Amino acid sequence: MSDPTQSSVRNRLLAKLCPEDFNLLKPHLELVPLNRGDVLITPNQPIEYVYFLEAGITSIIANTASGRRIEIGLTGRDGLAGTPVLLGVDSTPHETFMQIGGSGLRIETERLRQALRQSSSLHSLLLRYVQAFTIQTSHTALSNGSHRIEERLARWLLMCHDRVDGDDLALTHEFIALMLGVRRASVTEALKILEEREIIQTNRGNIVVLDRLRLEETAGDSYGVPEAEYERLIGSFR
Amino acid sequence: MSDPTQSSVRNRLLAKLCPEDFNLLKPHLELVPLNRGDVLITPNQPIEYVYFLEAGITSIIANTASGRRIEIGLTGRDGLAGTPVLLGVDSTPHETFMQIGGSGLRIETERLRQALRQSSSLHSLLLRYVQAFTIQTSHTALSNGSHRIEERLARWLLMCHDRVDGDDLALTHEFIALMLGVRRASVTEALKILEEREIIQTNRGNIVVLDRLRLEETAGDSYGVPEAEYERLIGSFR
DNA sequence: CGGCAAATGTGCGGTACCGTACATTTCCTG
């Protein structure tokens, strides 16, 4: 597997690094395909690799002993999977898996740790990402507690749309329901409403964003704060 | 203001530091009273001080442009207020204020930054705390999305009880409702049920935990994961 | 100790969402 060059890299964090920091990581980065459903981080197991996503979307899921599951955040090429490593922690109760297939540049946990010790500017950027992600999780908490399904769905579609090329999202109602922690039938109904308004178009296993602006209107104040904070702390998504 | 000694300090993080790290902070720590309602961190304003709590509880609140507010986490002497500083960030969209009065050892942001640069073991411990707090926030998201008010209330009372001496919590229904993002009347009703079961006892502006074990049963799986993770990463609460 | 504001109790109609069930459609695979 040949080393990536910084100019060809699509991951926002890697692209943002100074050349020295990038070169520190480069020999250890391995491009791997990541298919839908692949589990990148298993709950309470040592995190073996940190993944800088190049394409696709990961979900981070909180779960309880009794089997409740809900998404607490998602990441695409704006970020990475394995934030606990950046905080010096070797495992987490959360699960991280691929929600939409893609690819990523992965690095062994221990190699990344070495690099973090060597370069404080590297560590600094990645910690800023942790903060940005924390804000996303916080707003998920807010949204779960105080928005209606339609708004939460719109927010969630927007967050996916932000992280994908084009306007197609390969997602089933069942899956979205799991992510939002609601009934599948509720998702079907909310999507139908959005489709009637011609904001989205749906096909079996696929959703097309037709009118992003009105999708943002639908999301209301559930969308925006974490995105603005990402831009402030890291830079533009795209 | 005389410098604190490590043995007399009640904050769990400070108590956990090696003596060298503690001495690094010690000359800059200032003991301040923190009264209910005091705002420690104002949204989108520079964070001037980081507060290691000695007594009392802070709430961290997410809010939107349109005025929705909900608590996304809380901290007592298990932690500190000002986690963004540990991640190299100077401000946050969240607000942090005193929910129950107490006191804290505060340090100027810039002084703490210097100390973090000087001691990686200090930085390491505090980053592990950030991870522990992140898990708390994540489970708030889960709880907000999938538990009934009664369970969420029980969880929240337990989290407060963990951080207070004795069994009394000086809280109004109105305030709890704000924290949970629900109606005040819903809180009144849920508390009444707990009181009928003799799990708590309520007086005007005060709640007494009578039977913690059954409160945990009521909370079900909404309580426990973040607490276990704190113990794993930092050590015992008490 | 009387008056007042804050805190609490309670009621009522409305709605968002749930659990469950089942029919229908779509795609894939043999």
Added chain:
DNA sequence: CAGGAAATGTACGGTACCGCACATTTGCCG
């Protein structure tokens, strides 16, 4: 191209919680 599984549409009774309103109680302060 038939058969089956996955995905989607839809229906229905039930419930948790809402918004709002108003009465009652409690503690405090003049």
